[in-house]
Each structure stands twice: as structure tokens, then as C-alpha cells.
Amino acid sequence: MSHSIGTASVPYPIESVDNALRLLQLLHEHDELGVTAAARLLGVAPSTAHRLFAMLVFRGFAVQNARRTYEPVPDHLRRTRTEPALSDQAAVLRPLLTNVMRALDETVHFVVLRGTAAFFVEGVEAEHPLRVISRAGLTMPAHCTAAGKAMLGHLSPAEIDALYPRGLPDVYGPAPADLPTLKRQLASVRRAGFAVSREEHERSVVGTAVSLRDQEGRLRGALAVGVASARCPNSRLPELAQHLLDAAAAARPLLSQLGALRGGDTTRR
Numbered sequence: 432m433s434h435s436i437g438t439a440s441v442p443y444p445i446e447s448v449d450n451a452l453r454l455l456q457l458l459h460e461h462d463e464l465g466v467t468a469a470a471r472l473l474g475v476a477p478s479t480a481h482r483l484f485a486m487l488v489f490r491g492f493a494v495q496n497a498r499r500t501y502e503p504v505p506d507h508l509r510r511t512r513t514e515p516a517l518s519d520q521a522a523v524l525r526p527l528l529t530n531v532m533r534a535l536d537e538t539v540h541f542v543v544l545r546g547t548a549a550f551f552v553e554g555v556e557a558e559h560p561l562r563v564i565s566r567a568g569l570t571m572p573a574h575c576t577a578a579g580k581a582m583l584g585h586l587s588p589a590e591i592d593a594l595y596p597r598g599l600p601d602v603y604g605p606a607p608a609d610l611p612t613l614k615r616q617l618a619s620v621r622r623a624g625f626a627v628s629r630e631e632h633e634r635s636v637v638g639t640a641v642s643l644r645d646q647e648g649r650l651r652g653a654l655a656v657g658v659a660s661a662r663c664p665n666s667r668l669p670e671l672a673q674h675l676l677d678a679a680a681a682a683r684p685l686l687s688q689l690g691a692l693r694g695g696d697t698t699r700r
Contacts, residue, residue: 575606577638
């Protein structure tokens with residue numbers, strides 16, 4: 432069996448690699464694709480299509496939107512060759528996440544922005560009986576999560592407009608319904624230094640997050656803590672934010688060292 436590539440062919444294609452590349456091509460052709468449709472077009476089981484999508488999300492080539500379908504990530508939003516790999520960043524940050532978890536007894540995450548989605552890269556789950564379980568490996572709409580807002584707060588109004596050319600998707604709960612509302616919220620995030628999402632994406636969950644930058648000022652993601660709403664009055668938010676801010680400050684030189692090892696540039700975003 433051989434697969435054509437232009438006028439050439441590959442006599443022994445690696446099926447998993449071939450499927451991943453075909454899926455990436457399909458994403459760019461269709462702009463938006465669900466698991467069922469992708470499985471049909473690829474001729475694979477839905478479970479296989481789901482795993483392929485998960486890998487594209489992890490590598491920064493796709494995002495899952497609020498409709499639970501997938502979209503390609505624009506080239507200018509994908510990480511550069513010199514940006515540290517997510518696995519390297521997660522390994523460096525995990526001790527800091529663990530320290531915050533132990534101090535608060537709440538679940539803590541490292542999150543990155545992928546298009547309009549917040550991708551939860553790493554999580555350290557709390558031991559408290561009434562806790563938020565780890566969301567590591569999941570994507571959520573950025574505009575209605577604390578981590579997403581913390582990162583979106585570093586984008587200009589024009590960049591927000593470009594990111595949401597069709598406006599905000601409808602989601603459950605008291606999330607911002609339109610771009611003017613989101614921009615007002617992001618202005619508040621910039622003033623406060625941290626973001627909050629109270630049951631905007633998930634019932635009974637309150638998220639608090641701060642942006643994560645290296646020493647050169649490059650945005651690397653966000654640190655977020657998830658708390659059961661029954662245990663999170665507004666009076667507790669400053670305490671949660673301060674622990675995250677301290678961890679983010681401790682992470683800055685560590686992330687810069689990773690960038691230096693890869694010959695990273697000093698572009699500020």
C-alpha cells in the first residue's frame with residue numbers, strides 16, 4: 432500500500448503519523464471539525480480521532496471550542512521553535528504548583544493559551560474531600576475561565592477582535608456575552624493583577640488565576656487555582672491570588688533559563 436503526496440508516493444506510510452497529518456490538513460480545509468466527522472473522513476474509530484485531536488491540541492496545532500469541536504490554531508499564535516516545550520515547562524513548574532497546593536489545600540494548574548482556548552497542561556490535585564479534580568489535558572473556552580482571562584488580559588483590544596472575529600461563543604453560566612463586556616473584564620483583570628471566574632464555565636467551581644511570564648516579559652501561560660464555590664467567599668480571593676503571584680514570581684527565572692537553553696528570543700508579547 433502506498434499513499435500519494437503530490438506526484439510522489441510513500442511505500443511504507445506510518446499510519447498514525449499519516450492520520451495526524453491528514454487530520455491537520457482536514458482542519459485547515461474545514462475550519463472546524465468534530466470527532467465524529469473527523470473519524471468518518473479519516474476512516475478510523477471515534478476514539479482514535481479523539482486521541483489524534485488531543486495530540487494536536489497538546490502540540491499547539493488545534494484548539495477545542497465551546498461547541499466541543501476543534502479549530503486550527505493560527506500560525507501567529509503557535510509557539511515558536513525557541514519556546515520551551517510544554518513538557519519542560521510543566522516539569523519546572525510542578526514543584527511550585529505543589530507548594531501552592533499544600534499551602535491552600537486546593538487544586539492548582541499550569542495553563543497555556545491556544546487560540547481561543549485555555550489548555551490545562553499540568554495539575555496538582557488537592558487532598559481536601561471537597562476539592563476540584565485536576566483538569567490536566569483538557570481545554571476550556573478562554574473567555575470564561577480565570578486562567579484564560581489572565582492570559583487574554585495581555586492582548587490588545589485589536590488582538591482580542593482578531594481572536595474572536597465572530598464574537599464570543601455561547602457558554603453556560605454568567606460568562607461575558609459579548610466582546611465589549613469581555614474587554615471591560617480584561618481591563619479589570621489588568622488593574623487587579625489577577626482574574627476570577629465564578630461558576631462561569633463549571634457549576635460550583637471558582638477559579639482564580641495570574642499570568643505567567645519569564646524575566647524577559649514573554650507570556651508563558653497562567654497559574655490557576657480551582658476551589659469549590661462553597662469554600663470560596665470573595666474574601667478569600669486575595670489570599671488565593673497572592674499565593675499564585677508569589678509562585679509566578681518564583682517561576683520567572685526558571686522559565687527564562689529554559690528559554691536560554693533553547694536559544695529563545697526576547698520578544699515581548
